[in-house]
Amino acid sequence: MAAVQETVEQVRRVGADQYKYGFITDIESDLAPKGLSEEVIRFISAKKGEPEWMLEWRLEAYRRWLTMTEPKWARVDYPAIDYQDLYYYAAPKSTAGPKSLDEVDPELLRTYEKLGIPLHEREILAGVERPEGEERPRVAVDAVFDSVSVATTFKEELKKSGVIFCPISEALREHPELVRKYLGTVVPTSDNYFATLNSAVFSDGSFVYIPPGVRCPMELSTYFRINEKNTGQFERTLIIADKGSYVSYLEGCTAPKRDENQLHAAVVELVTLDDAEIKYSTVQNWYPGDENGKGGIYNFVTKRGDCRGANSKISWTQVETGSAITWKYPSCVLRGDNSRGEFYSIAISNGRQQVDSGTKMIHLGKGTTSRIISKGISAGRSSNAYRGLVSAHRKAEGARNFTNCDSLLIGDACSAHTIPYIEAKNPSCVFEHEATTSKISEDVLFYCMQRGLSQEDATALVVNGFVRDVLQQLPMEFAVEAQKLISVSLEGSVG
Amino acid sequence: MTALLEIRDLKAEIAGKQILNGYDLTVKAGEVHAIMGPNGSGKSTLSYVLSGRPGYKITEGQALLAGADLSQMSVDERAAAGLFLAFQYPLEVPGVATMTFLRAALNAQRKKRGEEEMSSPDLIKRVKELAKILDMDMEMLRRPVNVGFSGGEKKRAETLQMMLLEPKLCILDETDSGLDIDALKVVSNGVNQLRSKDRGIVVITHYQRLLDYITPDVVHVQSAGRIVRTGGKELALELEETGYARYQSEAA
Ligand SMILES: Nc1ncnc2c1ncn2[C@@H]1O[C@H](COP(=O)(O)OP(=O)(O)OP(=O)(O)O)[C@@H](O)[C@H]1O
Ligand SMILES: [Mg+2]
Numbered sequence: 124m125a126a127v128q129e130t131v132e133q134v135r136r137v138g139a140d141q142y143k144y145g146f147i148t149d150i151e152s153d154l155a156p157k158g159l160s161e162e163v164i165r166f167i168s169a170k171k172g173e174p175e176w177m178l179e180w181r182l183e184a185y186r187r188w189l190t191m192t193e194p195k196w197a198r199v200d201y202p203a204i205d206y207q208d209l210y211y212y213a214a215p216k217s218t219a220g221p222k223s224l225d226e227v228d229p230e231l232l233r234t235y236e237k238l239g240i241p242l243h244e245r246e247i248l249a250g251v252e253r254p255e256g257e258e259r260p261r262v263a264v265d266a267v268f269d270s271v272s273v274a275t276t277f278k279e280e281l282k283k284s285g286v287i288f289c290p291i292s293e294a295l296r297e298h299p300e301l302v303r304k305y306l307g308t309v310v311p312t313s314d315n316y317f318a319t320l321n322s323a324v325f326s327d328g329s330f331v332y333i334p335p336g337v338r339c340p341m342e343l344s345t346y347f348r349i350n351e352k353n354t355g356q357f358e359r360t361l362i363i364a365d366k367g368s369y370v371s372y373l374e375g376c377t378a379p380k381r382d383e384n385q386l387h388a389a390v391v392e393l394v395t396l397d398d399a400e401i402k403y404s405t406v407q408n409w410y411p412g413d414e415n416g417k418g419g420i421y422n423f424v425t426k427r428g429d430c431r432g433a434n435s436k437i438s439w440t441q442v443e444t445g446s447a448i449t450w451k452y453p454s455c456v457l458r459g460d461n462s463r464g465e466f467y468s469i470a471i472s473n474g475r476q477q478v479d480s481g482t483k484m485i486h487l488g489k490g491t492t493s494r495i496i497s498k499g500i501s502a503g504r505s506s507n508a509y510r511g512l513v514s515a516h517r518k519a520e521g522a523r524n525f526t527n528c529d530s531l532l533i534g535d536a537c538s539a540h541t542i543p544y545i546e547a548k549n550p551s552c553v554f555e556h557e558a559t560t561s562k563i564s565e566d567v568l569f570y571c572m573q574r575g576l577s578q579e580d581a582t583a584l585v586v587n588g589f590v591r592d593v594l595q596q597l598p599m600e601f602a603v604e605a606q607k608l609i610s611v612s613l614e615g616s617v618g
Numbered sequence: 619m620t621a622l623l624e625i626r627d628l629k630a631e632i633a634g635k636q637i638l639n640g641y642d643l644t645v646k647a648g649e650v651h652a653i654m655g656p657n658g659s660g661k662s663t664l665s666y667v668l669s670g671r672p673g674y675k676i677t678e679g680q681a682l683l684a685g686a687d688l689s690q691m692s693v694d695e696r697a698a699a700g701l702f703l704a705f706q707y708p709l710e711v712p713g714v715a716t717m718t719f720l721r722a723a724l725n726a727q728r729k730k731r732g733e734e735e736m737s738s739p740d741l742i743k744r745v746k747e748l749a750k751i752l753d754m755d756m757e758m759l760r761r762p763v764n765v766g767f768s769g770g771e772k773k774r775a776e777t778l779q780m781m782l783l784e785p786k787l788c789i790l791d792e793t794d795s796g797l798d799i800d801a802l803k804v805v806s807n808g809v810n811q812l813r814s815k816d817r818g819i820v821v822i823t824h825y826q827r828l829l830d831y832i833t834p835d836v837v838h839v840q841s842a843g844r845i846v847r848t849g850g851k852e853l854a855l856e857l858e859e860t861g862y863a864r865y866q867s868e869a870a
Contacts, residue, residue, distance in 0.1 A: 565672060570709040572693040573669050573702075574719070574779065575727035581694075584722060588713025588762065 154351070155212035161185065164323055167212050171292040171326075174299055184312040184322035191316050197479035198508045198540060199448050201384075201421065209386060211324045213351035214268075234268070234348065262373075263288055265329045265345040267358060275329075277341065285334040286370075288343055291359050294330035301332055305363055309392035309429045309456070317388040317423040317450075321357045325390065328358035333368035333399070342598060344373040349409075349420070355386040362392070364399035366432065371402040373601055376409050376445070384412075384447060388423045397432030397459065402440070404597055405453075406605055409445035414503070416475030419447025426453035427483075430462035430491075438465035439482065440596045442605040444612040447476060452510065454483035457491035457522075464493040467596040469605075471612050472505030472537070481510040481542075486522035486552065495526040498590045501537035502613060508539070513554055514546040522552040530560040531589050533582070533613070583610040620685040622647045622818040623668075623787055628679035630667045637663045639843035640679070645787070648815040652829055652854060653822045655840035656862045661822045662706050663843075665789045669703045670696055683787060698730035700786030704776040704793050706822075711763035716775065719763045720745060720782055727783060748781050751811065753804045769796030777808045788812060788819045794828040806831030826858045841865040 155166045164185055168178040193204075263277035265288065281288050287298060294302050312322040329345040349356045364370055376387075387409065393401050403426075412419025422445075428437035439453040449472075455464025466482035484493035493513065501507040507530065515522040530539035541558045563585060571581035587594070587606055594602050621644045628641040637660045645651050655661055667674045668681055670693040681688045683699055691699065711719060725735040736744070749756055752774050764772050773793050780788055790809070794802055809832050813819065821832060829837070829851060837853040838845045839862070846865050847853070 564709075567709050567711055569671050569693060570705065571711065571719075571723075573697055574723035574783070575694050575697040575730065576722060577694050577726065578692075580722065580726060584714055584719070585711065588711055591713035 153212075153214045154210050154354075157210055157353075158207040159185075159209070159211060159324065163211055167324060167326060170212065170214070171295065173292070173295050176303065177295055180307070180312070181323050184319050185324075187313055188316070188319040188323055191319060193316050197450050197510070198506060199450060199477040199479050201448050201477075204386060204421070206320075208353065210351065210354040211357070212326055213354040234350075262342040262344050265290060265343075267327050267329075267345060267347045268350060281340070284337055284340055286337065286339055287330065287332040289330055291325075291328045291330040291361060294361075298330075298332070301363070302330065302361065305392070305394055306361060307392075309394060309427050310390050310425050315425060318390050318425040321359060321388050321390045321425070324355075325357045325359035328360040328389070328391075329362075330360075331362040331370060331372065333364045333370045335366040335368060335396075337365075337368045339368070339370040342371050342373060344375065347374065347376040349376075349385055349387065353383060353385075355388065357387075358389045360389070360391040362394070362401055362403070364393075364395045364401050364435075366396045367398040369400045369402075371404070371598060373404040373406070373598065375406045382418045384419055384421050385410075386421050386423070387446075389425070391424070391426040391453075393428035393437055395428070395430050395432060395435035395437055395459075395462075398434045399432060400436040400438075401428065402438050403428070403453075404601060405439075405441040405443070406601060406608065407441065407443045407445055407449075408608060410447075411445045411474060411476050412447040414474045416447065419476075420445065421448045422446035422451060423448075424451040426451065427456065428454070428464070429456045430459050430464060430488075432462070433459040433488070434461050435459050436463040436465070438467070438596070440465075440467040440593065441469070441480075442593075442597070442608065443468070443470040443478065443480065444608050446478075449476075449478040449480050451480045452482055454485065455493060456485045456487065457493065457519075458487045459491075460488040461490040461492075462488055463491065465596075466493075466495045466497070467593040468497045469500070469590045469593045469609070470498070470507060470509075471500045471502075471609060472507040473501075473503040473612055474505060475503070476505040476507075478506070479508045479510055481508075481512075483512040484514070484524055486513075486515040486519040486524070489518065489520045489522075491519055491522045493522075493524045495524070495528070496592055497526075497528045498593055499528070499530040499539055500533065500586055500589065500613070501530070501539050502533040504536045506538045506540075508542060510542045510544075512544040512546070513556075514544075515549050515552040515554075517548045519549050520551050522547075522549065524552075524554045526554070526556045526558075528556075528558040529589070530558075531586065532560070532562045579610075582613060586610075586613060621645060621682075622649075622684055623820070624680075624682040624685075625668075626680045626682075628667070628681055629677045630663065631675050631677055632663065632673055636677070637843050638667065641844050643838070643845060645818040645820060647786075647818055649835045650813065650819045650821065650832060652834040652837045652851075653820060653840050653845075654824065654837065654854065654857055656866060659840050660843040661840055662791055664840075665703050665706075665791050665822065668696075668789065669693065669701060694726070695730070697783075697785075698727045702780050702783055702785035702788050704773075704780055704788065704790040706791040706795070708764050708772040708776050710765045712765055714763050716759040716761060716763050717742070717745065720759075720779065723779070724782060744782060745778070748778050748808075751781070751804075752778055752808050753801075754778060770798060770801050773797055774801065774805060777805050781808055781812060784812075786817055788817065789822070790820070791822045792824065793821070794823055794825060802828065803831060826854045829854050839865050 155163050164181050265275040310318050333339050409420035437455050457464050464484050470478050470480050472478045497509050499507045509528045513524045528541050568581045623645040625641050625643040628638050630638040676689050834851050839847040
C-alpha cells in the first residue's frame with residue numbers, strides 16, 4: 124500500500140483510542156441548577172463571594188446576551204446548542220475554594236498527576252535533573268477543575284517579587300481594584316455572543332499581575348480540566364504586565380472522553396503597558412471526539428491582547444490538537460506606538476474535527492509591527508481554516524505586517540482553507556502575505572522510509588519539520604511535549 | 619552460499635507500463651557491480667522496485683535480499699534489512715535538520731534489528747569522522763535535509779548517510795552526476811571505504827570515469843528493461859568507444 128494511503132488509514136483508526144487524557148475523575152460535585160437564568164448567575168456570584176459590582180456586571184452581560192444570536196460565519200457545522208440543557212457551575216464538593224496544597228482532595232491531586240502536572244512544589248523542584256549550575260526551570264501552576272481553581276503553586280514565592288498569580292475569583296476578593304480597572308477593557312462584555320455569555324457566567328481562570336520593571340521569575344501556567352458531564356466551562360483569564368515587565372504564561376487543557384459534546388467558552392484578556400511583554404502559549408488538547416464525530420469539546424474562545432503602552436509586545440503561540448470544534452482568534456490591538464504583536468500557530472485536525480482559527484492584528488499606533496505564522500495540518504475527514512485580519516488605522520503610520528500561512532493535507536478526505544482579510548487605511552503601511560497549501564509528499568515519505576523510518580515516524584518527522592518555525596517559539600519544556608502531542612494526534616501508535 | 623542480491627526473471631511496471639522485462643542479476647557479498655545503459659532503459663526503475671517505491675509493481679519473477687523475498691517487506695523493513703539506495707534525485711525534507719534525520723534513521727533501523735540505539739555523542743562523533751572523509755562542512759548537517767544543497771552537496775550527503783547506516787547492499791543511482799572532479803574522488807574514496815567482503819555494491823552510472831575510482835568486479839549493460847551484456851571492467855571502456863547503439867537495436 125502506498126505510504127500516504129497507509130497514513131490515511133492509520134489516521135482514520137486514530138480516534139478515541141489515542142486520546143490519553145480521556146479518563147473521568149469520580150468525584151462528587153456541587154452543581155448550579157441546570158440551565159441559565161438570573162438566579163443561576165446570582166448563585167455563581169454568591170458561591171464566589173463576589174462584590175456587588177461584579178454581580179451587576181454579570182447580569183448586564185446576561186441581559187445583553189439574551190438579545191444576541193450565535194455567530195454563523197465560521198466554517199464549522201454543529202447541531203444547535205441547547206443553552207438551557209447545561210450546567211453553568213460545577214465544583215468538586217470537597218473544595219470550597221482553593222486552599223493550601225495539603226488540604227486539596229487527594230483524588231484531584233491524582234487527577235493532575237495522571238495528566239502529568241504535579242502540584243506539589245517539592246516535586247516540581249525535584250523534577251528534572253540538570254547539570255550543576257544550570258538553573259532549573261520552574262513553573263508555577265494554577266489548576267482549574269471544572270468551574271473552580273483547586274490549587275495554585277509557588278504563590279508565596281511569586282509574592283516576594285510582587286507578582287500576583289491566583290484564581291480570578293480570589294483576585295476579585297483580594298485585589299478588586301485591579302480587576303475592576305482592567306476586566307472587560309480588552310474584550311468588552313458586548314464583544315461577541317460567546318464572550319458575552321462568558322461575562323455572565325464565567326467561573327474561574329487565572330489572574331496575573333506583574334508590577335513595573337519586574338521580570339517574572341518563573342513560567343506561569345494554568346491547566347484547565349473539564350470533568351463533569353453536561354457542564355460548560357467558562358474560564359476567564361486576565362493578565363496585566365505593568366510598565367517594563369515581562370511574563371511567559373502557558374495554558375494546557377484536557378477533558379474526559381464523553382459521548383456528549385461539552386461547551387467551552389473562554390475569554391482571555393492581556394494588557395501590556397509601556398515596554399512590557401507578555402508571551403502567551405497554549406497547548407490545547409481538549410477531547411476531539413471519536414472518529415465518527417461523536418462527542419468532543421466545542422471550543423469557542425475569545426482571546427485578545429491590548430498593547431496599550433508604547434514599545435510593548437504580545438506574542439501568542441498556540442498548538443491546537445484537540446476539540447471537536449475550534450473557533451478561536453487570538454488577537455492583538457496594537458495601540459501603543461511601536462508596539463508589536465505576534466501570532467504563531469500550529470493547528471492539527473483529524474477525524475471529524477473542524478477548526479476555524481486565526482488571528483487579528485489591529486494596528487492603531489505609529490510604527491507598530493506584527494508577524495503571523497500559521498501552520499495548519501488536516502488529516503482524516505477534518506476541515507481546517509485559517510481566518511485572519513490585518514488592519515491599519517489612519518494614524519498607524521509605518522505599520523508593518525508579515526503573514527505566512529501554510530497548510531498541509533494528509534489524505535483526500537480533509538480540507539484546508541485560508542481566508543485573509545487586509546484593510547490598510549494608511550498608505551505608508553506595508554503588509555506582506557504568503558500562503559501555501561500542499562499535500563504531504565509521497566516521495567518525501569518514501570525517501571524517509573528508505574532510510575529506515577516507519578511510515579508513522581516518517582509522517583511525524585515531516586510534520587514536525589513543517590511546523591518547526593512555530594515549535595521554536597514555545598518555551599523549551601513545552602516544545603518537547605508539543606512535539607509528542609503532534610505525533611500522537613496524527614499517528615496510530617507513536618507516543 | 620546465498621547471494622546477497624538475487625533477481626530472477628523480474629518483470630515490473632509503473633502506471634500500467636512495463637519497464638523491467640525479465641531482469642536477471644546476482645550480486646554476491648564482496649562484489650561491486652556497475653550497471654550502465656541508455657537513458658530510460660529502467661536503471662532507476664530497478665532501484666525503486668528493489669527498494670519498494672509506491673507505484674512500482676512486480677508482475678512476475680522475484681527479487682531476494684540475502685534469501686528474503688523483498689516483495690514481502692515494507693520499505694522500512696527493506697532498509698533495516700540492509701538495502702540502501704543513494705537517490706539519483708535526493709529529496710528535500712524541509713524543517714528537519716540533517717543531524718536529526720540521521721539520528722532518527724539510524725536508530726529506527728537499529729531498533730528494528732533489535733540493536734541498541736546509538737547515543738547522541740557517539741553519533742555526532744561518527745558523523746564528524748564521515749564528514750571529514752567526505753570533505754563536508756558540519757554546518758551543512760545542521761541545515762534541513764538537502765534543502766538548498768547544491769547538486770553535488772546532495773550527492774555527498776547521500777554518501778554520508780550510506781556510510782553512517784552501513785548497509786549490506788548499496789545501490790548508487792548516478793551518484794557521480796553533478797559532482798565536480800575533486801568531489802568525484804572524495805565520494806569515490808568514501809564508497810571504497812565501504813567495500814568489504816560482507817557488502818555488495820551496485821553502481822549505476824553513465825560514465826567510465828567513476829569506474830576509474832571505484833573499480834567494478836562486473837559490468838552490465840542494461841537496455842529496454844533487462845541486462846543484455848555482462849563483462850569485466852574493460853566492458854565500460856568499450857562502451858565509452860562504441861556507445862549503446864548496437865544494444866538498443868538488439869533489445870528491440
Ligand atoms: N510514472 C511513470 N509513468 C510512466 N512511465 C514512467 C513513469 N516513471 C518512469 N517511467 C518511464 O520508465 C522508463 C524508465 O525510466 P528510468 O528512470 O528507470 O530510466 P533510467 O534508466 O534510470 O534513465 P536515466 O539514465 O535517464 O536516469 C522511462 O521511459 C520513463 O519515462
Ligand atoms: Mg535513472
